[in-house]
Amino acid sequence: MTKNKLKNVAMKLFGEKGYEGTALSEIAKEVGVKTPAIYAFFENKEDLFMAVFREAMESYNSYVQQLSDEQKVLSVKDSLHGILLRQYEFYQQNPEASLLVLRYVVFPPVFLKETIEDAFHHSDEQLTKVIEQFILRGLEEGVIRNQSVELLTDAFLNLMDGLSMQYFYYTSKGIYERKLNHAFEMYWRGACS
C-alpha cells in the first residue's frame, strides 16, 4: 500500500517539479510517512525515480500497443484521427505519467540520459510501426493518394509531437481540441490530395 502511494505521489511531484526540485521529504509528507520509510521500498532517490519513470513509460507503451488492435474496425481516416484522440485521452487520464514521460524524454537528468533514450526509441519505433500499418492500409484501399510512406509517417509523427507539446502549455481544453482537429484536417487533406 505505502509503496504504491509513494510511487503515485512521486510520479506527481517528479512530473511537476522535476527530479532535483522534489525532496524526498515532500513525497514522504504527502504520503503521511517519515522520510526514512521510503528506504524500506526503494534503494535511494534514483531508484524511486526509475521505478516511477519505468511505470509511466510502460503505461504509455501499453497504450500505444492497444491502438493497433482497437482501431481495426474503423476507416483509416477515423483510425488515424482516433490515435490523436487516444493520445489526448491518455494525457487526460494519466496526467502525471504523461507529464513525467514528456519531461524526461526531452530533458533527461544526466544519470538517466542513456536509459531514457533507449526506452524512448523503443517506444518511438513501436508507435512508428502502428502508424505505418494504418497508412499502408490507406494506400491499399486508395483513400490515401499514392506517395511515400516515410513522408506520410514523418508528417504524422510530427503532428503528434506538436500536439504533445501543446497539450502542456495550452491549458484550455477547447483550444487544444481545436488545434488537434485543425492539425489533423490539414494532414488528411495533404494525404488525400
Added chain:
Amino acid sequence: MTKNKLKNVAMKLFGEKGYEGTALSEIAKEVGVKTPAIYAFFENKEDLFMAVFREAMESYNSYVQQLSDEQKVLSVKDSLHGILLRQYEFYQQNPEASLLVLRYVVFPPVFLKETIEDAFHHSDEQLTKVIEQFILRGLEEGVIRNQSVELLTDAFLNLMDGLSMQYFYYTSKGIYERKLNHAFEMYWRGACS
C-alpha cells in the same frame, strides 16, 4: 565582461541541467571566479536566472520578428518553408538559448510560471501574426486553396512545435532535416489542394 561570461555560462547550464540542477558554484567555477562574485552582478540565483531567461526569450523573439521582414521577397511557399529553416538555424546558432526557452516554456519552475506564460503568449501571438500574414498573401495570390485562415495557421504552428521537440531528441542532423522537409511538404500539399 565577467557579467556576460556569467550569463553565458548560466544560460548553458540552466538549459542543460535545469534551475535546481545547477549550483551557483558550478557557474562560478566555469567562469573562473568564486561564487560570491556572482552577487556583485545579480541579486540572487532567481535574479540571475531571470536575466538569462529574459535574454534568451528576447533573442528568440527578435528572431521571430525578423522573419516577417526578411522573407517578403520570396514566394509564399518559400517564405513558410523559410520560417522552419530559420527556426532550425536559430536552434543551431543559439543552442543554449533555445534549450532554455523550450525547457522553461514547457516546464516552468513554480516561481516563474506566470511570468513565463505571459512572455510566451506574447511571443506566440507575434509568431501567429507573422504566419497569418504569409497565409493571407498565399490566399490572395491564389497559391493556397481557399480555406479557413485559422485552420492553416493552427496546423502550421503545430508543425513548428513538433519540430521544436524533435530537434532536441533527435540528435542527428540528417534525420531532423528529413523530418522538417517531410512535415512541410505534407503541410503545403494540404494547403494547396
Added chain:
Amino acid sequence: MTKNKLKNVAMKLFGEKGYEGTALSEIAKEVGVKTPAIYAFFENKEDLFMAVFREAMESYNSYVQQLSDEQKVLSVKDSLHGILLRQYEFYQQNPEASLLVLRYVVFPPVFLKETIEDAFHHSDEQLTKVIEQFILRGLEEGVIRNQSVELLTDAFLNLMDGLSMQYFYYTSKGIYERKLNHAFEMYWRGACS
C-alpha cells in the same frame, strides 16, 4: 544456532572494523538474517558487543591458564619460549578473538572503558603469575642467573606485548617468526648471563 552465528560474525566484524564501524545490518546480512532478528538474542548492540567481547576475553584467559599446566614437563627455557609460541598459536587459531581483544584493550570505547580495564588487569595478573612461576623455577634450578624476579617478569611481559603488536602489523609469517625468536633469544641471553 543463529545466536552462535551472530556471535561469530559479530566478533569478526567488530574486530576488523570496530564497534562504530560495524552496523548491525552488516552482521545480520552476513548471517543471512534480517536485522531485527538480532534482538531476539541480544538486548541491543552494546549487549551483543559485550557478549562477544567477554567470550573473546575468556578464550584468551583460558588459553593463558592452560599454559601453566601444559608446560611443566619442559625445561624452563622451553617453557618460556613455549609461551610465546602458544600465544602465536592462539593468534593464528583465533584471529577474530585476538584482534578484538587487542583492539579493545588498547582502545576501549567510552562505555566500556572501566569494564575492559578490570577484565584486562585480571587477565594480566594471571599471566604475570604464570610467568613468575617459570622464572622462579629457573632461578631455583639455577638456569637463570640470580636477579630480581620483577625485572625478569617485566621484561618478559614487555616482550609479549611487543610481539602482540607486531603480529598485527607484520602480515608476513616469516618475518614474525624471526622477530619472535630473536626477541626471545636476547631475553634468554640477558636472563642467563
Added chain:
Amino acid sequence: MTKNKLKNVAMKLFGEKGYEGTALSEIAKEVGVKTPAIYAFFENKEDLFMAVFREAMESYNSYVQQLSDEQKVLSVKDSLHGILLRQYEFYQQNPEASLLVLRYVVFPPVFLKETIEDAFHHSDEQLTKVIEQFILRGLEEGVIRNQSVELLTDAFLNLMDGLSMQYFYYTSKGIYERKLNHAFEMYWRGACS
C-alpha cells in the same frame, strides 16, 4: 587559525574515539564553529582525517630523525636508553598525535589501509636504521658482545613496540617508567653478555 584549531581538535577526538566514533559536529562544536565551516578548509571528513593523520605521522617521523643526531655524544648504552626516553617524552608531549598514530597504524580504517601501511613502513625503516647505527657503534667499540646485528635490532624494536602498547594501557607514570627501565636493563644485559 580556525583551520589549525580544527586540526588540533580533530586529532584529539579521532585519537580518543576513532574515525567513525567522531562526528564532524563534535569537532566543529569544540572549535566553536558550525559544522559546514569545516568544508571551507577540508574537502570532506576523510580529507580532514588524512591531513591530521599525516601531520601526526610527520611529527613522529621528525622526532625519530632527530634521535640519530642528538645522541651522538653519549655512550652507546645511554644512546639506546635515550631513544626509549625520547619516545616516552614524545608520547607525553604529543599525547594526541601518539595515540592517533598508534591507533591507526594497528587498526587502519579500510579506506586508509594502504596509505597508512606505506607511511608506517617508511617510518619503521628510518627507525631501524637509527637503531642499527648505534648497535654497529656498540659492536665496534666492543661494549656490545659480538653477535648478529639483526638479532640485536629486532629485539630492540620489539622492546620499543612493547613499550608503545604499555604506555597506553598503564596509565600510571611510575609503573611505566619501571617497565621501561626493566625492559632496557634486560636488553642491555643480553647485548653485552
Added chain:
DNA sequence: GATGAATGAGTGTTCATTCAT
C-alpha cells in the same frame, strides 16, 4: 524465532547567501 514496516536521532554534505576585508 523471525520479519516487514516504520521511526527518531543523527551523519556527512551541499548550497544560497552574507559580510568584513
Added chain:
DNA sequence: CATGAATGAACACTCATTCAT
C-alpha cells in the same frame, strides 16, 4: 570587483531500535 570565512536551512541517507504480525 572579488574573495575567504562563515552560516542556516535543507538534503539524501544510515542506523539502532520498536512493534505488530
